[in-house]
Amino acid sequence: MGSEAKKSRGRKPLVRTRLPMATQRPEDRVKNFNEVPYGYNEAEAVLESQRCLQCRNAPCVKGCPVEVPIPQFIKLVQEGKFVEAAEVIKTKNSLPAITGRVCPQELQCEARCVMGRRYQPVSIGNLERFVADYAREHGEALPELPEPTGKKVAVVGAGPAGLTCAGDLALLGHEVTVFEALHAPGGVLIYGIPEFRLPKDIVRYETNYLKKLGVKIIPNFIIGKNKTVKELLNEFDAVFIGTGAGSPRLLKIPGINLVNVYSANEYLTRVNLLKGYLFPEYKTPVKKGKTVITIGAGNVAMDAARTAKRLGAENSIIVYRRSKKECPARVEEVHHAEEEGIDFRFLTNPIRIIGDENGRVKALECLRYKLGEPDETGRAKPIPIEGSEHIIECDVVIIAIGNNPNPIIPQTTPDLETSKWGTIITNSKTGETSLQRVYAGGDIATGAATVIAAMGAGKIAAKSIHKQLMGHEIDEEEHNLEVGKCDS
Amino acid sequence: MSFEILDTRELNSENTWMKIKAPLIAERCKAGQFVIIRANEKGERIPLTIANWDKEEGSFEVVFQKVGASTLELGTYKKGDLLLDVVGPLGIPTHTEGAGNTVVIGGGLGIAIATPVARAYKEAGNKVHVIIGARTKELLFNIEILESFADGLTICTDDGSFGIKGFVTQPLQEMIDKGEKIDTVFCVGPPIMMKFISKITEKHGIHTVASLNTIMLDGTGMCGACRVTVGDEIKFVCVDGPDFDAHLVDWDEMMARTQAYREEEKIALEHYHKCRAEKALEEQNAQENK
Numbered sequence: 001m002g003s004e005a006k007k008s009r010g011r012k013p014l015v016r017t018r019l020p021m022a023t024q025r026p027e028d029r030v031k032n033f034n035e036v037p038y039g040y041n042e043a044e045a046v047l048e049s050q051r052c053l054q055c056r057n058a059p060c061v062k063g064c065p066v067e068v069p070i071p072q073f074i075k076l077v078q079e080g081k082f083v084e085a086a087e088v089i090k091t092k093n094s095l096p097a098i099t100g101r102v103c104p105q106e107l108q109c110e111a112r113c114v115m116g117r118r119y120q121p122v123s124i125g126n127l128e129r130f131v132a133d134y135a136r137e138h139g140e141a142l143p144e145l146p147e148p149t150g151k152k153v154a155v156v157g158a159g160p161a162g163l164t165c166a167g168d169l170a171l172l173g174h175e176v177t178v179f180e181a182l183h184a185p186g187g188v189l190i191y192g193i194p195e196f197r198l199p200k201d202i203v204r205y206e207t208n209y210l211k212k213l214g215v216k217i218i219p220n221f222i223i224g225k226n227k228t229v230k231e232l233l234n235e236f237d238a239v240f241i242g243t244g245a246g247s248p249r250l251l252k253i254p255g256i257n258l259v260n261v262y263s264a265n266e267y268l269t270r271v272n273l274l275k276g277y278l279f280p281e282y283k284t285p286v287k288k289g290k291t292v293i294t295i296g297a298g299n300v301a302m303d304a305a306r307t308a309k310r311l312g313a314e315n316s317i318i319v320y321r322r323s324k325k326e327c328p329a330r331v332e333e334v335h336h337a338e339e340e341g342i343d344f345r346f347l348t349n350p351i352r353i354i355g356d357e358n359g360r361v362k363a364l365e366c367l368r369y370k371l372g373e374p375d376e377t378g379r380a381k382p383i384p385i386e387g388s389e390h391i392i393e394c395d396v397v398i399i400a401i402g403n404n405p406n407p408i409i410p411q412t413t414p415d416l417e418t419s420k421w422g423t424i425i426t427n428s429k430t431g432e433t434s435l436q437r438v439y440a441g442g443d444i445a446t447g448a449a450t451v452i453a454a455m456g457a458g459k460i461a462a463k464s465i466h467k468q469l470m471g472h473e474i475d476e477e478e479h480n481l482e483v484g485k486c487d488s
Numbered sequence: 489m490s491f492e493i494l495d496t497r498e499l500n501s502e503n504t505w506m507k508i509k510a511p512l513i514a515e516r517c518k519a520g521q522f523v524i525i526r527a528n529e530k531g532e533r534i535p536l537t538i539a540n541w542d543k544e545e546g547s548f549e550v551v552f553q554k555v556g557a558s559t560l561e562l563g564t565y566k567k568g569d570l571l572l573d574v575v576g577p578l579g580i581p582t583h584t585e586g587a588g589n590t591v592v593i594g595g596g597l598g599i600a601i602a603t604p605v606a607r608a609y610k611e612a613g614n615k616v617h618v619i620i621g622a623r624t625k626e627l628l629f630n631i632e633i634l635e636s637f638a639d640g641l642t643i644c645t646d647d648g649s650f651g652i653k654g655f656v657t658q659p660l661q662e663m664i665d666k667g668e669k670i671d672t673v674f675c676v677g678p679p680i681m682m683k684f685i686s687k688i689t690e691k692h693g694i695h696t697v698a699s700l701n702t703i704m705l706d707g708t709g710m711c712g713a714c715r716v717t718v719g720d721e722i723k724f725v726c727v728d729g730p731d732f733d734a735h736l737v738d739w740d741e742m743m744a745r746t747q748a749y750r751e752e753e754k755i756a757l758e759h760y761h762k763c764r765a766e767k768a769l770e771e772q773n774a775q776e777n778k
């Protein structure tokens with residue numbers, strides 16, 4: 001393989017189109033919760049990797065919020081050195097099996113790929129996913145840990161921001177304890193994103209890996225309730241807050257509190273964290289509607305609508321006030337949702353949820369919209385069409401219009417500065433907050449964004465914390481952490 | 489991390505008392521707060537009010553009513569068994585300062601919750617009259633504990649088998665009719681009971697607090713399962729409550745929402761009984777094979 005790869009280098013790429021990943025057939029997968037794509041096999045990965053031109057200036061890297069050394073790892077894939085390729089990625093991104101699956105690549109690394117200018121971009125995400133899975137399945141060596149520094153750091157919240165920060169600090173020799181409010185670590189990765197998109201075994205593997213690095217993870221522990229940030233500062237040398245944007249936004253329309261109106265968080269938590277899809281063996285119930293309407297068109301909405309289908313809904317409908325072009329979800333998710341028969345009602349917006357005599361949902365009243373001039377976000381502004389009221393009968397409604405920052409920490413930490421949106425104000429280049437020795441990052445600082453942005457923030461904070469602990473000056477390092485919005 | 493059960497006792501045919509080791513919870517908790525328990529990997533997250541606690545021993549107590557699959561299963565746990573997950577104390581403690589002449593009302597299982605709250609009102613310097621009620625004599629409990637500190641105690645049963653025959657609203661109405669000075673009413677129990685108490689006190693302009701037990705999931709404000717309409721606002725019971733101004737709560741909406749899983753609860757119960765029966769059979773077979 002090695003010699004072949006060498007030959008192909010420097011040669012004009014002949015393959016213009018990317019190699020698709022094999023997936024479960026739509027008619028099969030809507031009946032199970034197994035992962036949809038199977039992932040590349042070794043031969044496919046090598047084939048796709050050969051499409052990479054190994055550009056010297058590597059624009060793709062600038063599209064990645066944590067600057068994964070993309071050409072370097074892809075070169076190792078070309079050479080069949082998969083474990084080494086994973087090691088290269090892990091110098092910048094500690095959770096590649098996850099980001100390979102959930103990053104909005106089409107807006108990030110792959111958006112800048114040179115191949116994409118004329119043909120299709122290299123499947124960077126699929127390759128990242130492949131090498132991470134390969135390394136996991138073929139046994140990764142634990143990195144050598146430095147001498148303990150004797151410094152202690154508390155991390156609040158076990159989402160991607162907190163876990164990344166914890167991992168980086170452990171690798172620098174610090175003693176790290178992660179406090180998590182729920183009974184399992186992972187944040188949105190464990191309670192929000194469904195099994196069919198991100199198998200929970202992968203999340204568990206990654207959290208176990210951290211435990212092997214010596215990170216202590218304490219579940220069922222709510223900072224602000226069991227202990228305050230102030231108290232943590234007495235026991236620890238520094239505190240990182242990565243509590244996410246876990247407070248559901250609800251629509252201000254009549255009927256929002258009818259029975260069987262869910263926030264996407266509730267619906268997905270019942271199914272993912274508590275395995276409601278295995279009810280009654282697992283005891284947490286979830287309503288299996290005949291017609292389920294999800295409002296919104298981000299990743300969260302796609303996850304909810306596709307979950308509903310898998311729970312047996314005959315119709316799973318997405319109602320979104322803009323058009324397909326404006327869907328904030330990953331392109332792959334919208335595509336998979338379409339394949340699975342999700343019924344998209346674009347340019348449609350709900351005005352009222354209608355209940356029956358027992359206070360249960362029976363229909364949704366909507367208005368049709370048309371697109372007008374671009375608004376302040378640059379997207380065409382949807383304008384309601386007069387007299388277009390219509391009723392869609394349904395028995396479950398899921399609201400997936402976004403999340404606000406989790407309020408527990410700001411409420412219980414006086415002097416911690418927050419914005420009018422409730423996010424914790426940080427220096428985005430260092431993760432520092434208004435409180436000495438307290439750092440923050442991820443969705444709690446930016447509002448709902450992406451997994452990779454949260455991880456990037458965790459990394460930046462880990463660097464600053466390390467400098468503080470070692471008595472160095474904290475400086476603002478240059479990096480291009482652009483926070484892609486994922487406003488559901 | 490697991491949580492050891494230090495002791496259990498059947499209070500009566502419906503209610504079980506349980507003491508659980510959890511120093512962190514015992515150290516912090518205050519009257520009116522609750523915990524969420526997930527007994528095992530397949531379990532539901534069950535919210536239960538902290539009925540009592542002992543800082544020195546590092547333990548707290550709950551009393552629960554076996555109404556469905558999850559609470560029935562929890563009832564099979566015995567002294568020495570481990571609970572997989574316990575998180576708390578959750579919710580805002582009951583505000584007891586300056587409540588004045590207070591009537592604390594506990595209906596049914598609500599007696600367990602009313603007890604520490606009544607004690608907290610008393611300890612905060614208020615005069616406390618307690619009214620408790622149950623369907624029948626057998627389901628009453630905590631009488632001696634309440635007698636030991638309350639300034640007055642009235643007991644009712646629906647069937648008249650003990651104390652006054654009738655609902656807890658009756659003695660409350662009588663106190664009001666007699667012109668007794670009442671500054672605050674605190675109530676906890678079935679929503680329908682709280683709704684009627686609220687109707688009575690509203691007429692007389694008596695400040696009334698109700699402790700709500702909506703359906704919950706995470707208990708940290710993440711899911712909105714517990715939401716209720718209070719006045720013209722939506723509140724999350726787990727983080728904004730569980731106590732709310734009873735006159736502002738939309739009771740009908742809340743009652744409908746607690747019934748959300750009626751059908752599923754039946755399925756869960758059937759499944760539970762089937763599993764218990766199968767397990768019993770297996771054990772019997774194993775015995776015979778020995």
Ligand SMILES: Cc1cc2nc3c(=O)[nH]c(=O)nc-3n(C[C@H](O)[C@H](O)[C@H](O)COP(=O)(O)OP(=O)(O)OC[C@H]3O[C@@H](n4cnc5c(N)ncnc54)[C@H](O)[C@@H]3O)c2cc1C
Nearest residue numbers: 157159160161181187188223244299442443449450451454
């Ligand atoms: C359904 C869904 C699908 C998504 N899909 C994608 C996708 O495909 N691609 C993508 O890039 N992004 C996606 N996102 C967004 C992404 O998941 C988030 O941006 C990311 O998880 C943020 O990470 P975080 O670490 O900041 O917070 P979170 O992942 O929210 O984790 C925060 C953790 O902190 C815990 N916590 C909160 N308060 C406390 C406290 N007081 N004490 C202790 N612990 C506490 C929470 O329980 C939680 O576990 C999705 C989000 C959702 C909800």
Ligand SMILES: Cc1cc2nc3c(=O)[nH]c(=O)nc-3n(C[C@H](O)[C@H](O)[C@H](O)COP(=O)(O)OP(=O)(O)OC[C@H]3O[C@@H](n4cnc5c(N)ncnc54)[C@H](O)[C@@H]3O)c2cc1C
Nearest residue numbers: 522535536537551552553555556557558559701702703753
């Ligand atoms: C803050 C809070 C504190 C609570 N404290 C206690 C307590 O100290 N002791 C106690 O026994 N229970 C308490 N509850 C109620 C308890 O959580 C439920 O009884 C339990 O979850 C029922 O689970 P199950 O599977 O056994 O029954 P299910 O099968 O789920 O329900 C059976 C019956 O109980 C009703 N029910 C279900 N959930 C609730 C609920 N959350 N509240 C009221 N009725 C419900 C149903 O309508 C149904 O009629 C509390 C609830 C909350 C939110």
Ligand code: SF4
Nearest residue numbers: 064068099103108109
């Ligand atoms: S982390 Fe995400 S953006 Fe960066 S290279 Fe990997 S898939 Fe692309």
Ligand code: SF4
Nearest residue numbers: 052053055060113114
């Ligand atoms: S821009 Fe595309 S072709 Fe160039 S190095 Fe990056 S992935 Fe390879």
Ligand code: FES
Nearest residue numbers: 705707709712726
């Ligand atoms: S229980 Fe989830 S928000 Fe209250």
